[in-house]
Amino acid sequence: MSARLEHLLDDLNPSQREAVIAGDGPLLVLAGAGSGKTRVIAYRIAWLLAHRGLSPRSLLAVTFTNKAAGEMKRRVEELLAPAGIKSPLIATFHSVCVRILRQHGTHVGLPSHFTIYDEDDRLALVKECMKDGELADRSLTPSTAAHRISYLKNQMTAVSEALRDARGPWEKKAALVYSRYDKRLRETGAVDFDDLLLLVVRLLAEIPEVLAWYRGLWRSVLVDEYQDTNRAQYRIVRLLTQEHRNIRVVGDSDQSIYKWRGADVRNILDF
Ligand SMILES: Nc1ncnc2c1ncn2[C@@H]1O[C@H](COP(=O)(O)OP(=O)(O)OP(=O)(O)O)[C@@H](O)[C@H]1O
Ligand SMILES: [Mg+2]
Structure with a gap:
């Protein structure tokens, strides 16, 4: 293991450290803008892979915008690359849904090459x-x-x-x-951006074998910018993690920039 990963926790303040090393099960971190929420997610990923022996394949990290996903990817790669550990799937909700639907979308009536x-x-x-x-x-x-x-x-x-x-x-x-x-x-045979999410909710809710497959694949799910999740995204996260309950979310209740899309602060409170 690289020196950086050995001393991973040195880069964190006490409350960040607590959130990073917490055991399995659900954890919601609410903190203010610029307080190091994304840092907690990135370090949690590194912690799970380097210290808890999780395989990169079994971890999913999602966020709302391409920019946020890119930023998280960059930070995680910076932590993991020196140790030669592969980065897990870090992507937007929409791109995760595209992946899922390209694989299993025929179950909800999508042609395999949908536009x-x-x-x-x-x-x-x-x-x-x-x-x-x-x-x-x-x-x-x-x-x-x-x-x-x-x-x-x-x-x-x-x-x-x-x-x-x-x-x-x-x-x-x-x-x-x-x-x-x-x-x-x-x-x-086309879908719009909203359908991507809704069809995945349907797929996971209605096709038990598909749900079981993804539950088995992603043993740990992390969500950044949780305050921006809408109802459909909330349901996807719930469906994926209801069984193992290894769900980490970080969010800022004062920062909901996507309210018009149906982002719902209740998602934070219902967690
Ligand atoms: N313990 C720490 N030691 C050094 N730098 C830190 C620490 N915690 C956070 N930072 C730095 O502070 C800045 C903000 O952190 P980060 O982006 O993780 O916060 P955030 O809560 O996700 O912000 P936002 O609300 O904009 O999403 C980053 O440059 C990060 O590297
Ligand atoms: Mg952030």
């Missing part, structure tokens, strides 16, 4: 869906409709529920656009 629509593709399709009928007006533009669809999906509201529960003309129109949009996506 992923980005935000621009989504907007273009919403525009098309609003062409026929009386769906576009000043209050419901393609961009507000796209936001509404994303919101509904992240609340895990199915098309049928959105149509049933819509109140007032605005919500009714938005639900109709959602219904057309969803149909078109399915016809073309």
Whole structure:
């Protein structure tokens, strides 16, 4: 083991150290901006691999943005590379979901080579869906409709529920656009960013062998920037870790930058 890893704990303050070496089971660390939360996750990963003998393959670290995932990867590699230990999978929720769906998506009706629509593709399709009928007006533009669809999906509201529960003309129109949009996506074998998460929730919740496979694979799961997780991401984490309960999350309750996407501080409180 490299000198750096031998003295891993020297780089940490007492409360960081406590969080890094804590035993198995769930742990939630809430701390302020810039207080070393990401550091705790990176060192925890190094600790598990170097001192607890976990295999890199059995560990999953997720965060919300590409930037945060890149930063975490860089820090973990810096700690592990001198000891010749391979870095585990460190990725965004979305890219983990793409991996899972490329492997097992056929169980939830996805073609094996599904296309992923980005935000621009989504907007273009919403525009098309609003062409026929009386769906576009000043209050419901393609961009507000796209936001509404994303919101509904992240609340895990199915098309049928959105149509049933819509109140007032605005919500009714938005639900109709959602219904057309969803149909078109399915016809073309495409998914949008929100579907990536929702389909994985469905897959893990409905196909026991797939759930068992991932539970067996990732024996320890770590989440950075937990305050940004929405309902679907929360459910994915729960499904993956409910059995072994080796879940570490760090977050900042004052820092939720993705509220509009349905990020939900309740996820912190429900943990
Ligand atoms: N015990 C420590 N010793 C030396 N430097 C530290 C220590 N803890 C944190 N730092 C440094 O402080 C800075 C902020 O740490 P880090 O990014 O881990 O905090 P964070 O809580 O994740 O921040 P954010 O809220 O922005 O996500 C980093 O440069 C980190 O290396
Ligand atoms: Mg951080």
